[in-house]
Amino acid sequence: MDKNTIIKIADLAKIEIKDDKINDIAESLEKILNLVDEMNSVDTDNVTPMSHPLNLKQELRKDEVNEINQRELFQKGNVNTENGYYKVPKIID
Amino acid sequence: MHNKTVSELIKAIEKKEVSSLELTNHFLDRIKKLDSNLNSFITLTEEQALDKAKKIDKEISKGVLKPLSGIPLAQKDIFCTKGIKTTCGSKMLDNFISPYDATVVEKLNHAGMIVIGKTNMDEFAMGSSNETSFFGDVRNPWDKDYVPGGSSGGSAASVAARLIPCSTGTDTGGSIRQPASLTGICGIKPTYGRVSRFGMIAFASSLDQAGVFTRTAEDSAILLTHISGYDPKDSTSSRKPVPDYVQECLKEFKPITIGIPTEFLDGLDNKVREVFDDNIKILEKDGCKVKKISLKSSKLGVSAYQVVAPAECSSNLSRYDGVRFGYRAEDVENIEELYKKSRSDAFGAEVKRRILIGTYALSAGYYDAYYLKAQKIRKIISNEFEDAFKEVDLILGPTAPDTAFKLGEKTNDPIAMYLSDVFTVSTNLAGLPAMSIPMGFKNKLPLGLQIIGNHFDESKILALAHHYQKLTDWHTKVPEEYGE
Numbered sequence: 001m002d003k004n005t006i007i008k009i010a011d012l013a014k015i016e017i018k019d020d021k022i023n024d025i026a027e028s029l030e031k032i033l034n035l036v037d038e039m040n041s042v043d044t045d046n047v048t049p050m051s052h053p054l055n056l057k058q059e060l061r062k063d064e065v066n067e068i069n070q071r072e073l074f075q076k077g078n079v080n081t082e083n084g085y086y087k088v089p090k091i092i093d
Numbered sequence: 094m095h096n097k098t099v100s101e102l103i104k105a106i107e108k109k110e111v112s113s114l115e116l117t118n119h120f121l122d123r124i125k126k127l128d129s130n131l132n133s134f135i136t137l138t139e140e141q142a143l144d145k146a147k148k149i150d151k152e153i154s155k156g157v158l159k160p161l162s163g164i165p166l167a168q169k170d171i172f173c174t175k176g177i178k179t180t181c182g183s184k185m186l187d188n189f190i191s192p193y194d195a196t197v198v199e200k201l202n203h204a205g206m207i208v209i210g211k212t213n214m215d216e217f218a219m220g221s222s223n224e225t226s227f228f229g230d231v232r233n234p235w236d237k238d239y240v241p242g243g244s245s246g247g248s249a250a251s252v253a254a255r256l257i258p259c260s261t262g263t264d265t266g267g268s269i270r271q272p273a274s275l276t277g278i279c280g281i282k283p284t285y286g287r288v289s290r291f292g293m294i295a296f297a298s299s300l301d302q303a304g305v306f307t308r309t310a311e312d313s314a315i316l317l318t319h320i321s322g323y324d325p326k327d328s329t330s331s332r333k334p335v336p337d338y339v340q341e342c343l344k345e346f347k348p349i350t351i352g353i354p355t356e357f358l359d360g361l362d363n364k365v366r367e368v369f370d371d372n373i374k375i376l377e378k379d380g381c382k383v384k385k386i387s388l389k390s391s392k393l394g395v396s397a398y399q400v401v402a403p404a405e406c407s408s409n410l411s412r413y414d415g416v417r418f419g420y421r422a423e424d425v426e427n428i429e430e431l432y433k434k435s436r437s438d439a440f441g442a443e444v445k446r447r448i449l450i451g452t453y454a455l456s457a458g459y460y461d462a463y464y465l466k467a468q469k470i471r472k473i474i475s476n477e478f479e480d481a482f483k484e485v486d487l488i489l490g491p492t493a494p495d496t497a498f499k500l501g502e503k504t505n506d507p508i509a510m511y512l513s514d515v516f517t518v519s520t521n522l523a524g525l526p527a528m529s530i531p532m533g534f535k536n537k538l539p540l541g542l543q544i545i546g547n548h549f550d551e552s553k554i555l556a557l558a559h560h561y562q563k564l565t566d567w568h569t570k571v572p573e574e575y576g577e
Binding site for chain 1: 189190285286300325329331390393395418429430434437440446448449450452453456463465466467468469470471473475508511524548
């Protein structure tokens with residue numbers, strides 16, 4: 001894993017990595033990928049991937065109102081709110 | 094009082110030998126006196142616990158007795174508890190007071206239990222030693238130089254030290270069974286979907302499952318009966334009816350066929366092997382049939398897990414953006430910086446590592462090589478279990494490759510840490526239920542026996558565990574300092 005890949009992934013994941021840490025992180029991710037590469041010892045060409053342990057079908061519910069809005073309760077712990085909105089740094093000039 | 098099991102405490106409350114308030118105070122005192130060396134709790138909920146205990150005592154005096162009235166419990170700090178700080182072991186949620194209860198919490202509260210506190214854990218349940226917690230390491234009550242296992246380290250250590258009669262946990266790759274093994278208690282991870290995940294902070298949604306820690310199989314059966322069942326708030330929870338696990342666990346035991354995967358024993362530590370073999374002989378002598386089986390792809394479990402779990406974690410943890418709840422970085426210029434700085438300041442090294450691996454595995458061009466490949470391996474592992482269960486009732490093996498390791502021993506070697514879950518991850522990948530029960534000691538540290546069942550075969554697991562505990566007394570052992 002080169003420096004540019006790490007910078008790209010970190011950007012996608014919205015995580016800052018300090019320049020002096022990039023090599024350490026690259027090394028530890030590399031080790032994990034080597035472990036993961038052991039999967040290639042098995043031929044999986046004709047195997048159906050398993051995305052869920054119970055083969056459940058997605059349950060759908062009726063589109064009905066079943067809970068009242070609790071915005072005030074959910075925003076109670078956040079000081080960065082105003083009139084029911086969340087305050088963030090300016091996005092549009 | 095702390096030496097009594099949950100089942101004994103239920104009777105004591107019923108017979109009015111002890112009040113709920115007395116029990117609550119007893120365990121609170123014990124935690125205050127003994128937990129400073131263990132660090133198994135993040136938050137004590139003393140005020141709420143005492144209020145509830147008084148309420149329960151009032152109910153009892155009026156003749157209202159719920160199934161678990163007045164029994165103290167510790168909740169892993171991954172479960173949302175209304176009005177109580179819920180941190181998930183992270184700086185990210187150090188200020189988070191949940192506005193609602195998780196279904197598991199709601200169900201146990203409804204059954205009359207008293208939540209005494211929230212237990213310490215690896216940050217966002219990512220770890221096998223409880224050393225990634227923002228709130229400090231948890232120590233193993235058998236020897237405080239050793240880890241209690243993880244991620245549910247606090248839940249396990251507190252039950253092992255008898256600071257609490259029982260606790261909840263969650264298991265994504267072994268986070269209930271491995272700490273149960275390392276601290277010498279019982280820990281059960283039910284079938285995926287048996288217990289609602291609503292309000293349980295998500296790590297890897299297709300693997301996460303809630304369960305419990307107790308000292309006996311019977312106690313596990315009691316709690317499991319109360320937390321299981323369909324929940325409309327969790328679309329992956331199963332509609333399968335919940336048996337009375339207590340009845341199933343206590344009924345007359347009929348000898349069964351046990352499968353032992355040769356792959357679990359290859360290269361195993363000699364002493365662990367010896368202890369395991371001795372236990373199999375006990376069961377064999379008692380009439381069980383023992384059959385060697387092969388789960389040849391199970392050794393790839395850790396590799397597949399290290400793709401599936403981080404991939405799902407990178408997606409689940411994207412919700413922590415510093416905007417709506419949790420930690421928010423200050424002095425930022427723009428929204429991008431708010432996201433990045435909040436996440437970088439508040440996530441620990443292991444969580445960041447897994448987010449990065451997961452993001453990489455899901456990024457354009459790599460999906461087939463990693464995530465899709467891992468899902469195929471998952472299918473192969475699952476098929477091998479399915480085939481095995483055509484021949485045997487339950488599968489047995491050691492829960493972990495060895496006893497607890499020393500604090501700091503594996504913190505700089507993530508791979509060594511991941512491999513301590515080598516026997517537990519494959520059951521999560523296949524969604525199977527499994528339990529760890531104490532089976533002996535090596536150098537004065539406990540070892541766990543893992544019992545794996547087919548989907549929804551919790552009853553069979555509990556019945557064998559209970560029967561085993563009638564034949565042996567490992568589950569009665571207590572670390573010297575915490576016995577009296």
